[in-house]
Amino acid sequence: MLEDHSTRDRIRALVRDVLDKIPPEDISAPSASDSLPTRFIDTAPVTAAGAQSSVTRDESSKSVITEDDVRGLEQGAVLRIAEGARLTPLAADIVREKQIEIVHRASRRGSSATKLIAIGADHGGFKMKQELKAVLSESGHRVHDFGTDSEDAVDYPDFAHAVARAVADGTAEVGIVIDGAGVGSAMTANKVPGVRAAACYSMEVARNSREHNGANVLTLGSKTVTTKEMLEIVRAWLATEIKEDRHKKRVAKIEAIERQYQR
Secondary structure, eight states, X not given: OHHHHHHHHHHHHHHHHHHXXXXXXXXXXXXXXXXXXXXXXXOSOOOTTOOOOSOSEEETTOSEEOHHHHTTOOTTOEEEEETTOEEOHHHHHHHXXXXXXXEEEOOSSOTTOXXXXXXXXXXXXXXXXXXXXXXXXXXXXXXXXXXXXXXXXXXXXXXXXXXHHHHHHTSSSEEEEEESSSHHHHHHHTTSTTOOEEEOSSHHHHHHHHHTTOOOEEEEETTTSOHHHHHHHHHHHHTOOOOOHHHHHHHHHHHHHHHHTOO
């Protein structure tokens, strides 16, 4: 028993000797935990004190996020994009594979904000396209006209495809195509990955296609609506945005279905 007490005393003395040789901790030095990345997402702007958010990359100035915008991000990075911004299929695949966290920043522009709009029409929609083009330009929108340039007979898929490609590539924010009924152009445009084209015949349908379905291409029929109705539909369509999460979730399912058939 005396031997056990003696052993414990020697151990205690050794421990005290080691602790006495440890220099006092410098409380001004940052601890290891201070340098660790945090998963807290601060979507507020930089404060006056200069505090930064934990967002890895900010692409909120773009309406379309491509694979080039996300390819260099690390696993688990945080990407901030604009409210309503769309990811191309390849970008969405990279985001999913790298488990990149998406943070949305609400657009500072109102629903009446000017847009870069791709427009097109076949011979049946040529006159209406010309009238629409003038109104859009007067309203401050930037317009890229893909034709046609006369009432000579042409094939509507050529122009619907050109408009849809511009939207899918991000060179235009939205697209509008006019043919005789609006149906054929919608069918054509929807063959382009990333495009959600809606044939609309009323303001109510136009608003619904944007608010519920996130439509990015509008197709119209020159034989189904008057010029006045066409302008009302276009204004309602451009002024409406998809905002509610329940609608965005359903649009995401549309995009997921689309990706299944691209492999």
